[in-house]
Amino acid sequence: xxxxxxxxxxxxxxxxxxxxxxxxxxxxxxxxxxxxxxxxxxxxxxxxxxxxxxxxxxxxxxxxxxxxxxxxxxxxxxxxxxxxxxxxxxxxxxxxxxxxxxxxxxxxxxxxxxxxxxxxxxxxxxxxxxxxxxxxxxxxxxxxxxxxxxxxxxxxxxxxxxxxxxxxx
Amino acid sequence: xxxxxxxxxxxxxxxxxxxxxxxxxxxxxxxxxxxxxxxxxxxxxxxxxxxxxxxxxxxxxxxxxxxxxxxxxxxxxxxxxxxxxxxxxxxxxxxxxxxxxxxxxxxxxxxxxxxxxxxxxxxxxxxxxxxxxxxxxxxxxxxxxxxxxxxxxxxxxxxxxxxxxxxxxxxxxxxxxxxxxxxxxxxxxxxxxxxxxxxxxxxxxxxxxxxxxxxxxxxxxxxxxxxxxxxxxxxxxxxxxxxxxxxxxxxxxxxxxxxxxxxxxxxxxxxxxxxxxxxxxxxxxxxxx
Numbered sequence: 372x373x374x375x376x377x378x379x380x381x382x383x384x385x386x387x388x389x390x391x392x393x394x395x396x397x398x399x400x401x402x403x404x405x406x407x408x409x410x411x412x413x414x415x416x417x418x419x420x421x422x423x424x425x426x427x428x429x430x431x432x433x434x435x436x437x438x439x440x441x442x443x444x445x446x447x448x449x450x451x452x453x454x455x456x457x458x459x460x461x462x463x464x465x466x467x468x469x470x471x472x473x474x475x476x477x478x479x480x481x482x483x484x485x486x487x488x489x490x491x492x493x494x495x496x497x498x499x500x501x502x503x504x505x506x507x508x509x510x511x512x513x514x515x516x517x518x519x520x521x522x523x524x525x526x527x528x529x530x531x532x533x534x535x536x537x538x539x540x
Numbered sequence: 541x542x543x544x545x546x547x548x549x550x551x552x553x554x555x556x557x558x559x560x561x562x563x564x565x566x567x568x569x570x571x572x573x574x575x576x577x578x579x580x581x582x583x584x585x586x587x588x589x590x591x592x593x594x595x596x597x598x599x600x601x602x603x604x605x606x607x608x609x610x611x612x613x614x615x616x617x618x619x620x621x622x623x624x625x626x627x628x629x630x631x632x633x634x635x636x637x638x639x640x641x642x643x644x645x646x647x648x649x650x651x652x653x654x655x656x657x658x659x660x661x662x663x664x665x666x667x668x669x670x671x672x673x674x675x676x677x678x679x680x681x682x683x684x685x686x687x688x689x690x691x692x693x694x695x696x697x698x699x700x701x702x703x704x705x706x707x708x709x710x711x712x713x714x715x716x717x718x719x720x721x722x723x724x725x726x727x728x729x730x731x732x733x734x735x736x737x738x739x740x741x742x743x744x745x746x747x748x749x750x751x752x753x754x755x756x757x758x759x760x761x762x763x764x765x766x767x768x769x770x771x772x773x774x775x776x777x778x779x780x781x782x783x784x785x786x787x788x789x790x791x792x793x794x795x796x797x798x799x800x801x802x803x804x805x806x807x808x809x810x811x812x813x814x815x816x817x818x819x820x821x822x823x824x825x826x827x828x829x
Contacts, residue, residue, distance in 0.1 A: 399683055401661065405702040431702040438688055444703050478664035482648055482655040483558035491561045500565055508574045512582075516548065517541040524561075 375404045375428075381450045393434060393457040398469030400434040400460075404448065407525060410489050414501040415519040422494075434460040436467035489524050497522055542581040549770075551581030552755075556797035556809075559651045580737070580756050583768045590772035590826030591759060596732035597774065597822040598725045598760065602793035603737055605814035607752055608643065609713045609801065611778030614745035616645075616670050616678075617803075618685035618696075618708040625746045627779045628676060636676045637782035640718045643671040645680055647695060647711035653797040654712035654811035661697035661706055668694040671782075682708040700806035707804060712811035718788025725787050725818040727763040733772055733824055734758045734765055741773075745803065748778030751825070773825035781819055789816035 376383050386402060394400040406428045413421040429446040432453065441463035443456035492500075504520040541550045553576040555564055564570070599607065620626035628636060637643075647656040647665030656665040661683050669677045681689070682697030685708055698709040726734065734757060741752035754772040758765050792815040801810040 398687065403660070403699075403702055407701060427701070429702045431699070431704070433705065435684055438684070440684065440705060442705050475662045476664055478658070480648070480664065481657050482665070483651050483657065484560070486560050488559075488561045492565075500570070504570055504574060507571060508578065511574070511578055512542065514542045514544050514585075515578075516543040 375448055379448045381448055381453060385450055389453050389457050393460055394471045396467045397434045397436050397471055403431040408489055409525040411523040412497055413521045414505055416517050432456040434464055436464045436469045542585050544585050549581050549584035551577045553577040554798040557651050557653045587768040587770035589828040590769040591828050592826035594821055594823050596729045597819045598734045599817050600736040601791045601816050603795040604735055605812035606738055608715055609812045610743040611748040611750045613710045613713045615748050618679045618681040620746050621679050622685050622689050627747055631676050634676055635674050637671050637674040638785040639674045640788045641674050641785050642716045644669050645710050645713050649712055652712050652811045653809045656711055659695045659697045660699045663693045663695040665695040680708045682706050698808045700808055704806045709808055710810050714813035717790050717792045717815050720787040720789050722789055722791055722816040725816055726760055726765055729760040732760045734760050751775050771827055775823040775825055784820045785817050786820045787818040791815045
């Protein structure tokens, strides 16, 4: 499981203090931390024509008063970056008079496993499957003029209101 | 892509969900995907021009529910109703669909593409009844819109990633089973079409007005499925179509896990499901009059 504070000068207690201070006069808001990885491999007409892998890490900080939403995000998880976001939110909502309500119902139900499929197979194993798919399709019908097959995966881990989860799709 | 006698047609199929590679990469599984793509291309190779005009339409089970998602589901999202831009905003508790039509948005189905353990605001997901037996019961809500509409979040707050704000969004949007068989529906149609799968389309998500292109469809003549047709488009608006549903099937299927919903520039994974349904009146755009 990702630790968003591991390689940052921002500690969990720093983050909690900044969030509490920023949202104290707001109706709602949260700090949303996310680490995602995605991968896509396209085999088109017997060749790998496109392959991509990306990894992304960042936060989104939201403050809400009545129906006004102030939002700031950054791909840098650091104390300075979060403070800058806080200042931005506070200046947008400087006349707010809300009462922050952070209560969210809790649940232990999970509807999918915490797995990262991208790491389950090597790139070569994935390409081998695509080649098998291509070969199988072309063996089924002599009229096939073109075929393409594609893997695409995304894994997202986030922390929000002290709840962990991992999404895979 | 298949080519025969100078004619080229394509077929495509995919599967997905919140699961490991292993479940998808079993040989029988990916071979089924290949066979289905090839079958669709083969059907389209034999297709003839689609009829045009107002007629009865039977939608097949599963993926055709994308029409419900686009033309009805978006109109039931909290933000459009709070801002009163949805056609449904003042219809809570009223009859908005034919009797027998029940639509839910369910984030609790194991391993499905639209399922969420918790939403992107931390709220546990749930099964939200939107329309029950034709009566509008609930909207989908995130925390912001729920608070302003004096209700509770339905665990529908979602965002594409940390760069985006949360919006109320669908998860797995499903029309539930009725009592009719698909055979009964086909027999009830003198002249119409049987739409099995859709490709692209255009939708105004607040009014529910849509144009969808069929990627696999057949003509129906005198209660029997006929030849495959090419180039059929379905045209209408969601609120009206809901009232034209005259039979709801007993063969509900979930889509294979390929849907990504777009709203305000954000894409999120979703699922759809429905049984076969008979729509008594719909405009079909085709090339054969």
